[in-house]
Every structure is written in structure tokens, then in C-alpha cells.
């Protein structure tokens with residue numbers, strides 16, 4: 001006889017795995033399915049690092065969510081006995097003086113309003129404290145000591161093991177094709193091999209693949225590919241904290257951001273948070289073009305001269321599951337009883353890992369949560385604008 005689970009989770013990225021841990025802690029019988037291996041090499045959650053920043057312009061909801069997330073990351077560092085969150089601080093720098101309405105200005109003001117202590121920087125401060133930056137090229141911005149990065153792929157591994165220890169059943173090697181319904185109610189899922197998994201509740205957390213499983217979401221979320229590079233140089237002393245930390249470089253007009261030298265992988269990761277390229281998660285290749293590389297080299301020359309000729313040891317276009325308004329999508333299906341979706345990470349979801357499980361479990365079980373309304377099931381259309389404050393929107 002088939003086992004019936006309380007909850008089947010489709011997708012073992014950061015949305016799925018944090019939900020699995022939380023739901024198991026609430027005593028539900030949980031299984032998680034993924035094509036595997038986990039962490040999945042093509043998942044958004046994989047890769048060596050993700051930025052953790054409080055800065056979201058004037059958006060106080062996200063800032064308050066990151067405040068709680070950072071407390072959670074610190075707790076996880078202790079609980080798992082491994083440094084997964086590196087509190088290097090962040091630099092958010094600009095080529096021109098910052099002005100009201102701009103991401104850096106609004107973030108700086110909101111940080112102060114909420115009693116954080118960002119340190120405003122002049123061109124001289126930048127040259128003195130962060131010598132890898134081309135002298136005089138960046139003239140304003142700030143350093144904020146709270147924030148940094150997490151070792152994202154490793155976080156998924158650690159949480160997967162934790163979930164298994166708590167009693168979550170993990171099925172790697174299972175690709176879900178569709179949900180199984182009867183009289184408008186969830187019965188479970190069916191895999192591409194025709195195998196049925198039964199459950200009272202199904203959570204679809206399949207990142208960029210979500211609309212393939214639930215095509216009705218195609219109009220509101222899509223996969224976009226964004227360039228990511230790992231750089232190697234002979235002498236990397238200039239690129240270590242505290243002299244080089246997580247940074248954004250005029251991000252809303254350039255998209256560029258990056259990380260200090262990775263302590264385990266010995267590379268400097270630089271990526272672009274822009275509009276990206278529409279790509280199909282199954283059929284399209286995730287490669288960067290010669291034009292992409294030329295843009296990277298130009299940025300490096302204008303910003304970090306010592307990286308100008310650095311060897312690119314890894315490059316790919318990595319897929320966001322982008323909602324049209326760039327806010328996450330965490331809610332129960334409005335018509336299908338027992339079906340919940342947690343997706344739409346939109347290039348900024350990983351930092352919230354310590355609070356994601358609770359958010360998703362609250363949505364699935366119908367409990368109130370002050371942050372959930374922002375991520376509700378909603379109507380989005382051609383006129384919808386992306387609202388994530390750091391993103392370069394090509395305007």
C-alpha cells in the first residue's frame with residue numbers, strides 16, 4: 001500500500017528544504033521530492049555564496065525580515081557548528097553623490113531610522129579602507145557592518161541532513177510531472193515515470209521549474225538567466241575582509257555586485273542583478289556570451305584594476321524564478337484545496353532562509369503571519385513593474 005504523507009514537497013532548493021524542516025518540527029509527516037542530486041547543480045540555491053543584506057531601499061518589510069533572518073543565520077552558525085554565514089559587512093558604493101529616491105540613499109536613511117549604524121563613505125574613505133577599488137571612481141555610499149554572505153550550496157546540504165535527522169523522507173531521483181486531483185482536492189503528485197506519491201497537502205517549491213508543473217502560473221512567473229563569474233588571481237590579498245567585503249557597485253544602474261575571496265573555493269565571485277535573459281529551464285543552455293564577458297571585463301577595468309585580467313574559472317547564466325513584481329509567491333492555491341506554492345525567489349530569496357520555513361508553513365497551514373500578505377496569490381500583468389530595490393531594471 002502507498003504511504004500517504006501529510007505534506008509532499010516538490011523541490012529541495014532553499015524554499016522546499018526550509019519548509020520541510022519547519023513542517024516536520026510541527027509534527028507533520030513530510031516527504032520531499034527532487035530530481036537530484038541534492039543540492040541540484042542547476043538550482044538557484046546552489047553555488048558557493050549568496051548575499052545577505054538588509055538594504056532594500058525604502059522597503060521596510062524586507063529590512064525587518066532580514067533583521068530577523070540575520071539573527072537566524074547567527075543562530076544556525078552555532079547550532080550547526082559550522083560557519084555558513086560570514087558577517088563581513090557590506091559596501092554599497094556609487095559613482096555620483098547619492099540622492100533621495102535612490103536605492104543607496106533610501107537604504108541608508110531607513111537603516112538609521114531603525115537604529116542601525118551604516119558608515120557614510122567619501123572617495124578618500126573608500127581609497128583608504130577598501131584599496132581594491134579604483135581610486136576616485138566611486139565617491140559616495142556607505143559601509144554597513146551587519147550583513148555579508150552565506151555559503152549557499154553548503155547550507156542546502158546541511159539543512160538536508162538536518163531534515164533527514166528530524167524524520168523527513170527524501171526522495172532524490174524523482175521528477176514531478178503534475179499534481180493529482182480529485183473533486184478539486186489534492187491527492188498527491190505523479191512523477192514523469194508514472195509513480196504516484198499520495199498526500200493530503202502538496203507544496204510546489206520547484207523554483208524556475210514551478211510553472212512547468214503548474215502552467216497556470218506561466219503568466220506571473222518566468223525563468224530569467226543572469227551571468228555569474230568566479231575569478232581567480234595570483235595575489236588575492238587585496239580581496240579579503242576587512243579590506244574587501246560584499247559589495248554593490250552602482251547596482252541599480254549597473255547590476256554589478258560581488259563577494260570577497262571565498263575562504264574555501266579561493267575565488268572572487270562577481271555577478272549581475274539585472275533584467276537577464278528569458279530562458280527555458282529545461283531546453284535552453286545557461287551560457288554567457290562573448291558580449292557578456294566583454295561587459296564584465298569593462299566593469300573590472302573601471303572598478304577593480306587588479307582583477308582586470310583575472311582568470312574566469314567558472315561562468316554561467318543562473319536562473320531566477322522571477323515573478324513580474326519581483327516579490328515571492330508563497331500562498332495556498334485559491335481554488336485547489338491542499339495545494340500550496342512557495343516560489344518566485346526573483347534573485348533575492350536565499351538570505352531569508354532562516355525565516356522562510358516558518359513563512360511557508362504558516363501559509364500552508366493557514367496561520368496568520370504579518371509578512372505573508374506581500375507574497376499572496378495575486379493578479380500580475382503586462383503593466384506590472386519589478387519592485388526589487390537593488391535590481392538594475394534597464395530604465
Ligand SMILES: Cc1cc2nc3c(=O)[nH]c(=O)nc-3n(C[C@H](O)[C@H](O)[C@H](O)COP(=O)(O)OP(=O)(O)OC[C@H]3O[C@@H](n4cnc5c(N)ncnc54)[C@H](O)[C@@H]3O)c2cc1C
Pocket residue numbers: 010011012013014015016033034035036039040042043044045046049050051052174175176177205206207208209213226227228271318319320321342343344345346347348349350351352
Ligand atoms: C545567480 C543568482 C544569484 C542570486 N543571488 C542571491 C543573493 O545574493 N542573495 C539572495 O538572497 N538570493 C539570491 N538569489 C536568489 C536565491 O538563490 C533564490 O531566491 C532561491 O535560491 C530560490 O530557491 P528555490 O528553492 O525557490 O529554487 P531552487 O533553488 O531553484 O530549487 C528548486 C528545486 O526544485 C527542483 N525541481 C525542479 N523541477 C522539479 C520537478 N519537476 N520535481 C521535483 N523537483 C523539481 C530542482 O531540482 C531544485 O532542487 C540568487 C539567485 C540566482 C540564480
